[in-house]
Amino acid sequence: MSGTYPIVGIQDGIGPDGERPLRYEINKFVDPKHNPYAKDQLNLFLLALEKIQAMSHTERLSWFQIAGIHGQPFINWDGSKGIDGGPDQWGGYCTHASILFPTWHRVYHALVEQAVHECMKKVLAEFPRDKQAALKPAVDHWRYPYWDWALVMPGTTDLVMPELMRLPVIEVQRPNGVMQTIDNPLYRYRFPLDAQGKVIGFTGGPPYTEAPYTVRHPAPFNKTLPVTSQETWAKGISDNDAAQTALNDVSAQRPGGRQLVVSVYQLFAMIRSFPPFSNTNWRGSGNPSQYTSLEGIHNNVHVIIGGLSRGHMAVNDFATFDAAFWMHHGNVERQLSIFQALNPADYKSWPNDPWLRSTVRPWFDGVSQVDEYGTWTRPPNTAETTNTPLTPFHKDAKGTVYDSDGCRYIANFGYAFEELQDWLPKYRDASGKFNTPLYCQDIRKALSEKYGWAMPSHHTVSHLAAAHPPSR
Numbered sequence: 001m002s003g004t005y006p007i008v009g010i011q012d013g014i015g016p017d018g019e020r021p022l023r024y025e026i027n028k029f030v031d032p033k034h035n036p037y038a039k040d041q042l043n044l045f046l047l048a049l050e051k052i053q054a055m056s057h058t059e060r061l062s063w064f065q066i067a068g069i070h071g072q073p074f075i076n077w078d079g080s081k082g083i084d085g086g087p088d089q090w091g092g093y094c095t096h097a098s099i100l101f102p103t104w105h106r107v108y109h110a111l112v113e114q115a116v117h118e119c120m121k122k123v124l125a126e127f128p129r130d131k132q133a134a135l136k137p138a139v140d141h142w143r144y145p146y147w148d149w150a151l152v153m154p155g156t157t158d159l160v161m162p163e164l165m166r167l168p169v170i171e172v173q174r175p176n177g178v179m180q181t182i183d184n185p186l187y188r189y190r191f192p193l194d195a196q197g198k199v200i201g202f203t204g205g206p207p208y209t210e211a212p213y214t215v216r217h218p219a220p221f222n223k224t225l226p227v228t229s230q231e232t233w234a235k236g237i238s239d240n241d242a243a244q245t246a247l248n249d250v251s252a253q254r255p256g257g258r259q260l261v262v263s264v265y266q267l268f269a270m271i272r273s274f275p276p277f278s279n280t281n282w283r284g285s286g287n288p289s290q291y292t293s294l295e296g297i298h299n300n301v302h303v304i305i306g307g308l309s310r311g312h313m314a315v316n317d318f319a320t321f322d323a324a325f326w327m328h329h330g331n332v333e334r335q336l337s338i339f340q341a342l343n344p345a346d347y348k349s350w351p352n353d354p355w356l357r358s359t360v361r362p363w364f365d366g367v368s369q370v371d372e373y374g375t376w377t378r379p380p381n382t383a384e385t386t387n388t389p390l391t392p393f394h395k396d397a398k399g400t401v402y403d404s405d406g407c408r409y410i411a412n413f414g415y416a417f418e419e420l421q422d423w424l425p426k427y428r429d430a431s432g433k434f435n436t437p438l439y440c441q442d443i444r445k446a447l448s449e450k451y452g453w454a455m456p457s458h459h460t461v462s463h464l465a466a467a468h469p470p471s472r
């Protein structure tokens with residue numbers, strides 16, 4: 001036994017002044033004007049995804065095993081043992097309606113990024129020697145791209161699902177130079193099936209136990225007919241046009257379009273305390289400002305992509321198998337990181353605003369919240385804190401489990417985001433001291449530029465900067 005898998009992030013490509021490679025928004029990731037490695041990184045990313053999705057379902061770092069941590073097939077991962085918590089216990093490791101929602105998913109995303117990167121390094125080794133040296137910087141600087149579903153296309157008010165997620169097939173260049181059209185790993189995932197044609201280890205009956213691929217917005221499943229006779233489920237046909245429509249439907253049960261953009265803006269403008277920011281189930285206060293959350297908005301996007309007809313992305317048990325999950329959660333992770341930057345731990349000394357000083361809660365700060373559902377390793381109704389183990393994620397090969405404090409700073413995981421380049425010289429004064437107000441001002445400016453258009457016109461950057469409490 002080689003020990004537990006250390007989740008440490010990608011540590012390659014970091015500059016001498018702590019410049020971490022960016023996790024790019026997908027539209028910038030593929031654009032050489034923004035990403036100098038765009039062309040090579042896209043090719044390497046697709047080849048690495050193809051490789052990880054094709055790995056045996058028994059391997060710890062396969063797509064099936066990593067995706068299987070979240071919900072089904074409800075098995076142990078990396079030696080982290082499940083418990084019998086009774087009939088009401090949630091059977092996956094993932095934490096929802098829980099104060100651990102943001103941090104658990106942070107480490108989870110770092111794991112998939114690291115595992116895909118390991119595959120990318122294997123892909124690199126397949127290239128001819130002379131090509132390897134030229135491609136190595138692209139591999140070293142690669143970080144998992146995300147999709148900002150609240151970012152409109154320039155000059156429009158349209159939210160657009162990235163084409164890369166919609167194309168059923170896509171062209172790659174093999175290490176031997178040959179161009180080839182492959183099944184696009186960002187469009188769907190093919191499940192490992194047993195001899196009876198059932199997905200390995202899945203329970204609960206059709207359609208998920210028998211659908212050979214992940215699907216988005218499938219035709220509603222008809223329980224009286226076999227899966228094999230229902231085309232969208234049997235053949236893995238996604239209706240991405242329907243997902244695209246849902247994404248812009250402002251009045252749907254899961255609001256898209258301008259309504260989605262407003263909710264992202266409000267998330268940062270109105271919520272300055274980590275517990276209500278973090279999840280849908282915080283009841284620490286009756287304050288109406290706490291009736292939206294990072295998790296709540298994220299839930300809607302799951303259903304927008306998967307569909308009310310319950311394609312995989314819409315269902316907690318199965319969402320992770322669709323690569324859309326990771327592009328989506330990359331954005332959730334970015335939103336968490338932005339929240340942390342805007343509500344820094346040194347808030348007590350800055351700014352000189354009594355309301356802020358009494359309102360900002362940068363982290364758990366001793367708070368606990370009862371998790372009604374529990375997880376694979378915790379019984380329902382457990383009080384969770386910043387020290388609750390984020391099973392099954394390990395820091396090292398010796399079995400040390402992460403907790404939320406242990407994953408508090410993204411710098412340790414070797415990535416950054418466009419808005420969060422805290423190493424830039426402009427954020428240091430002559431004595432080298434970090435200029436928090438200037439940094440926050442730049443972040444707010446970026447948020448206003450991206451999402452502010454959706455607000456009534458009188459709501460400007462200065463309002464966001466002041467972040468006044470809602471009137472009661």
Ligand SMILES: N[C@@H](Cc1ccc(O)cc1)C(=O)O
Pocket residue numbers: 298299300302303313314315316317319320
């Ligand atoms: N179950 C959530 C959506 C969701 C789906 C999959 C997930 O992994 C997470 C959340 C809802 O209905 O709002």
